[in-house]
Amino acid sequence: MPAQRTPAGSARDRILETAFRLFYAHGPRGVGVDTVIAESGVAKATLYKHFPRKDDLVLAYLDRVDQAWFGALRAAARDAGDEPRDQLVGMFDALAGACRRDGYHGCAFINTAAESPAGGAVHARTVEHKTVVRAWVTELARQAGAADPELLARQLTLLLDGGLAGGVLDGDPVIAEAARRSARTLVDAALR
Amino acid sequence: MPAQRTPAGSARDRILETAFRLFYAHGPRGVGVDTVIAESGVAKATLYKHFPRKDDLVLAYLDRVDQAWFGALRAAARDAGDEPRDQLVGMFDALAGACRRDGYHGCAFINTAAESPAGGAVHARTVEHKTVVRAWVTELARQAGAADPELLARQLTLLLDGGLAGGVLDGDPVIAEAARRSARTLVDAALR
């Protein structure tokens, strides 16, 4: 290609960065397009060129969250060592990290799903995220030698969801610690 | 008082019943006051007489959910027998019941908290609900003889939250079953 794609993508990036911050803090429905425009210092036409519908921006926001959160989850698992059974517990360090982060406001997917019509693309994307994460945990559980990897994955993602979702009420890091201990108990019981 | 309070409270009840249904399905922010008025067959002035602000209606909605959910939780625990350790597991039958219910849409408190400004009365009410429930579970854990009732209660309410909150994405009753099994494992481990 002769002309390189976007010179810097600076406008698009500013929009996404601003949307990420505002959508996470107040929920997509709680933030008007005009606010995103004002805070990102971009023209309205520019925003609508990159994201023809507000939902397109919401989807891009969810993709960004997915990258960040799923990435943190895998990194935490990796940091726990080579043993899958340790990784299943270690991934909960990502939850602890999230709880401690300033402006922590729970699970972006559950929060967004709660306000999205059931049939729409936005809701579907939130479900897709949870499915992908659970599949990854299931594979880890299989590698660890769990008799019923599906069940163990369900149990652990349930804990993750509970810890994350509850963050919208109370971001106490003690929650993450309780979740981690539960994970240890459940993993030990499943691999006995 | 000579004049009995409300002759039947029928208008107020219709408003509350309608708000309960619509708020739970779409979130308070997703339902306009006009819609509540139209669907409950009530005059606008009547609604604003009973609930001067929309937030007052939201608070009444949360109270209603609290009664229903906390009631179901205690009933499920009671049905599990007299032993506190069985009650700690049995309360998860309430989660299974919720999952199977038509129009199940996750945890009303988490969903509402996600869209409510952090400092407000609505957000505070959601936190209060979770606190009350956890206190009740803590007392149950203490009666069961847990070494660390606070921790066990955290762990179990985490499971409850995860199961409930995840319902906005996927109301599969298999979730409730996984939560129940986790609860059994955690309770057994804590009371060993």
Added chain:
DNA sequence: GAGATGGTAGACGGAGCTGTCTGTAGAATC
């Protein structure tokens, strides 16, 4: 120079939102 590209600035329409207000009507109470 002509045109394409990507950006800024902001008006505008049509819709929906909350909350107020005026006016009417039935029923109970004094």
Added chain:
DNA sequence: GATTCTACAGACAGCTCCGTCTACCATCTC
């Protein structure tokens, strides 16, 4: 009969929201 209470019906103001549109500008390429 007069008053009070409760409810119905609906117009209205003021705001926000989404998305479209016109106009202008800078840069780069042909």
